[in-house]
Amino acid sequence: MILVAGGSGNLGRLVVRLLRDVGEPVRVLTRDPARCRALPADVEIVTGDVTDPSDVANAMRGCRGVVSAIHGFAGPGNPTPERIDREGNRVLIDAARTMGVANFVLVSIVGVCADHAMSLHRSKFAAEDALRRSGVPFTIVRATAFMETWAVVIGSPLADKGFALVFGPGTNPINFVSVRDVAPLVVDCVYNRVPVGATLEIGGPENLSFVSIAERLVSRDGKGKSIKHIPLILLRAMSILARPFAPEFARKATAAVVLNTTNQTFQTTRGGALLNVPQTTLDDVLSSAH
């Protein structure tokens, strides 16, 4: 039995499906079982919160492996990266050690470090550190930004407002990877096809930009659609001023500043231990999205 924390999410759903495809029994920990409707019917769903040790112990009982595909950057329940990515992962890791779990796969992010400008990246780095020190056999998969996530973020105003929204100038080259390429790597880690204790980095085949994603979304959506920008200066101001009253918005503004102003390119050959080279392009993702 493999526990997938985050099995209701974009990446987690695909990991669950791939594991079920090879007959692996899978359990998903979720705060809301309604979010698991799209999962195969024979997946065990356990309701609970990753920050609650008794929920996690209940979900992990009898599992030989754990996948952590959670995050607290945004989403329901006013999460924070500190609470979910750092502390929630610590609860999962502690339970895995107590229960003698044989394999813990942590999904992290390319570029994490202790003094990163984004709390998400600092919190993921803390989780990586806790896992390496835990004595639990592990693999860490660091991914670049997900195409599926950002296509939704940039394209969400198209239907109602008629424009795609770009954060800042949006011309900085950014590597995006599809969850279709990340999920098989996570499954390879579950089955120890990569060395235990490895930290792998995975990016997609293209370095794109916010603007290039917006252009493709607009041209796909048809005539009369446009692209609007939130100015970088406003994002910089909101990343600081919004912190006390709208922390999630402040985190998103910080992310936008980082993605516009730092090197976000990635060469797919980096981290050379990948078994399959990521091939999914933005066009592949957009052509199958509805």
Ligand SMILES: NC(=O)c1ccc[n+]([C@@H]2O[C@H](COP(=O)([O-])OP(=O)(O)OC[C@H]3O[C@@H](n4cnc5c(N)ncnc54)[C@H](OP(=O)(O)O)[C@@H]3O)[C@@H](O)[C@H]2O)c1
């Ligand atoms: N999106 C990206 O661009 C990106 C890039 C690199 C790495 N990653 C990493 O990839 C992984 C998957 O990301 P994603 O974008 O696929 O996620 P997502 O679709 O936003 O889903 C987030 C998942 O986290 C779970 N979660 C959050 N708080 C929880 C809590 N308190 N207790 C239990 N579960 C909780 C949610 O479960 P419920 O809501 O069902 O409880 C959900 O399944 C994450 O580790 C993320 O940091 C993402």
